[in-house]
Amino acid sequence: MKILLIEDDLQLGKAVARALEQSGFEICWVRMVKDALTQMAQPNFAVILLDLGLPDGSGLDCLQQLRTTGDTTPVLVLTARDALEDKVVVLDAGADDYLVKPFAVPELVSRIRALVRRSAGYASQVWQAGPLSLDPVGQRVSMDGQPISLSPREFVILTELVRNAGQVVRKRQLESAFFGQGDGADSNALEVHIHHLRRKLGTDLIQTVRGVGYMLNRSNS
Structure with missing residues (x-):
């Protein structure tokens, strides 16, 4: 399954991409809003991992544009912002889940699998x-x-x-x-x-x- 990773931090992006590839996912990694919007237009991703703070804009804008088109691809936000109001804004904008940095890779993988399972309409792992x-x-x-x-x-x-x-x-x-x-x-x-x-x-x-x-x-x- 293909995962779109939108993360500008070079070290974190490399670590997440490597860990997810080792878990059997195929990763497309971009670091800019303009590249994220280009990739989001391709209906190939099982889950989108989205950082909010990007060099050329806001990840929240990416999320809102995605939902405006009617795209229902699950979005998991990865961010250092842990305030309740930030979580509420992002979830109300259409995100499906929210994970605060730093996070453990096994939890990230588990959340991705849960999102894929729910979006496909399956209740169990099988x-x-x-x-x-x-x-x-x-x-x-x-x-x-x-x-x-x-x-x-x-x-x-x-x-x-x-x-x-x-x-x-x-x-x-x-x-x-x-x-x-x-x-x-x-x-x-x-x-x-x-x-x-x-x-x-x-x-x-x-x-x-x-x-x-x-x-x-x-x-x-």
Whole structure:
């Protein structure tokens, strides 16, 4: 899953990006409002981590612009501001969570996973879509209780589909997910991975929406 990190502090940004990558996330890190707004326009992120004090503007402005467009991507604010009024303003502006610096990385990872889980509509760590069970933390998949072995690329793509179960996921978003894992930009790579997933999970689970992308039905049986 891709995380957008908006943090101008070089040392902290490097530490957070490295820690999240080690936890299995793909990180896009920017340090300026103008770059943040450019990245926010791309519907590829599972969570946005947002610092409030940026060199060329306010992170709060980024948040407000994001919500004005109707984008519901979960936003976790990372800031040294711990006053109650600051928290109220940020949460009322559309932030989903608020973490005061300095923070422990395990808590940050846990909060990110909770935001992803809630935004996807799942109550527990294991995501259930019909006969399919996916554990994004343990990286395990099963069908009707039977374990399924997937390649790392297949797992990344399936996670995006299950996270957006019942919605069409555009090809560009899926390609961004597995290209970020190191694949070459082969125009046929996504179709090959989808073919392999269907062979392992059944042909009816993942639907093709021609000219747009793919969809996994949450209640498929």
